[in-house]
Amino acid sequence: MGHYVIRRLLQMIPVFFGTTLLIFLMVNVMGDPIAGLCGEKQCDPATVAQLRKEFGLDKPTWQQYVTYMGNLFTGDFGTAFNGQPVTELMSTAFPVTFRLTLVAIVFEIVIGIALGVVTGLRRGRPVDTGVLLLTLVVISIPTFVIGLLLQLLLGVKWGVIKPAVSPEAPVDELIVPGLVLASVSLAYVTRLTRTSIAENRRADYVRTAIAKGLPRRRVTTRHLLRNSLIPVVTFIGTDVGFLMGGAIVTERIFNIHGVGYQLYQGILRQNTQTVVGFVTVLVLIFLLANLVVDLLYAVLDPRIRYV
């Protein structure tokens, strides 16, 4: 197990360098960021030269990348154009998005798996068909439509929630945005669980368990569910990174100042430091989430052993 983890961690190094280099090049290709800093006016050349020097933009791209990576290992993510260190932006943005993602994941796990189990056990019944139809509807409607609709109905018409989340973004205000963010994945989790459960129901070990006279509840949770969860866990694990990066639409609708907001601003203002910094952290989260998923397999299925 230890060897496996070390090997996986070592594999992360080339992926890490590759992705950061790609992002770095992509942002640089977009052109000169300083040009947009003076509004509709032309920045005066002397100030431009000075700013370029300050942000290290006067050097060739490869040198910028090397310097950037060097700084990264000392914990210095550079400075955003408004003079704020990127680490400071991260310390405000990541907790908010982390909370939002957590709410979304909890929804996925609780509602998604519960619906999946119910429909999987009652395949072909009205409940199953109903939920299947519902998931189809959710998958086919774009997230921003669901978001704006819920915001309008719950926020403006019925006054149940506030249309915009406050700066502190407490968990209770994130419930509706979290549900919106989770909606599509939730539908997938339901469908995945349903198929998996329905298949394993006919497996030998389930029949054996029932034949042994185990209580129905124990058969479902201990034997059936546990084995059926492997594809679902894989999906949810990869979804963590996906949700954090993809929260941009939901965050915009509900005015949540998280990772999506900072990335959007960074791209609009072509702020290399912000974009590369945030994406680097997102890549790390993505890789770690995948590692955790792989390790969870062993917990779920004792037959899977890593050497």
Place this chain on the structure above:
Amino acid sequence: MRRATHARWAVCAVAVALAATACGGGAGGGTSPGVVSASWGDPQNPLEPANTNEVQGGTVLDMIFRGLKRYDPATGKAQNMLAEKIESKDASEFAITVKPRWTFSNGEKVTARSFVDAWNYGAQLKNNQRNAPFFSQIEGYDQVHPESGRPTAETLSGLKVTGEHTFTVKLSQKFSSWPDTLGYAAFAPLPRAFFDNHKAWLAKPIGNGPYVVNSYTRGFQMSLRKWDAYPGEDKARNDGIDLRVYTDSNTAYTDLTAGNLDLVNDIPASQLKYVEADLGGRYINTPAGIIQTLAFPFYDPKWNKPGVEKVRTGLSMAINRDQITKTIFRHTRIPAGDWTSPVLGVAGGFKKGLCGEACTYDPVKAKKLITEGGGIPGGQLKISYNADTGSHREWVDAVCNSINNALGDEQACVGNPIGTFADFRNQISRHKMPGPFRAGWQMDYPLIQNFLQPLYYTNASSNDGKWSDKEFDRLVDQANAETDKAKAVRTFQEAEKVVRDQMAAIPLWYQNGSAGYSARITHVELNPFSVPVYNQIKVK
């Protein structure tokens, strides 16, 4: 039970994570009575007077600073604020007396030093101030801010402190209306705290205006409270303003209609259809000092040949401004008839008829002029714009449509979208434009000079098309040296006629400021810079 402990650990970890994240954040976001909540955007640059060149940062500076002059929120006229008098005999050397008894909110006195130090800081190249060119008229600017190389002086030689409350300014060129530019935020005074502990000041700016910064969480919210000891006449009539950062103006508008926000100073274009129904009389749509134009790449010989002015004029006549402002902008823009703005007033130099028939829709004559001028240079007109903000695509397509209809050619004009504003500006500054491009101008101060000189003077800072005309330059110099105000304005208008005859840029429309507010507040107005006059707002 080994495996059960696994599961228990996982549950515990999640619980801890939830608890840890849930206790983040500080005081609640609710508004106290007497405090107005308003939408805001995150300032692009660090919040310093000489470093702020966009509306969001300017909004705050307008609340926490008062300079030598202040533009009347209703008329836009420059009036003395901290200045007791500004005197000059020759329009190049000015003696300024600062009113006594003004202080910063930390108790420090506002003296002549406060201004001179601030201006020296703003002009100094080493400080990277985006607004440094505003000090370029002062003598010695080339030494503290050379075009290349290191500065050879620390301070501007044209600034001299002559007493606790008096100082003199020497300009390198005659500029009679220079005192009227002093209402611009870059000329604000700064307290010693700014220089002594710059980082702390940036985290919580200290000024001398009617409001003090109570708390500032960057990217989220700035809470401003009324400064009770404010010595000026324009005291705040509310207890404070909470500026909340919105990432999307649509969300801000939704929040306003849901009753969670008091003031929105930018109505999204998509909501203009419903705004009357949603807000009734609580919707403001008033002229602001903004004009939108189409600029030409005069660095491209195709556009700079004699005779092409006929093509440019023809293009201007082919644009149906009335229809576009009505259908696309729903009257939040007014068809332009000159190169200035209605907020200047007639006395200030605004003259809607100045453009005359060159700005009047006449497709037949337009086609004739364009043919006479040799047709569209390069065969096809490509109008460049940035596609990331504003609703530029809509109007560029409409303008092209209008031109195509007039010429009877579907392919005569096409839009050329550019991804981001930064890239758009980048291509403009590298002189890479394939044809006319969107040019917007928001005035720095309400002077006709500000609408002409920076945009059309040879090699001026915002002369993006590199237009150059000796006659125009001569008239501008003459107008600046003129000590009689009315005469100066008339000379500027003469210069504007040169712009018209050459059609240096096609004026499209004057942009209005728009705002909406809740029933909780009254006395909401926008100043000529389209910023709400916060200190006048009353809470019911």
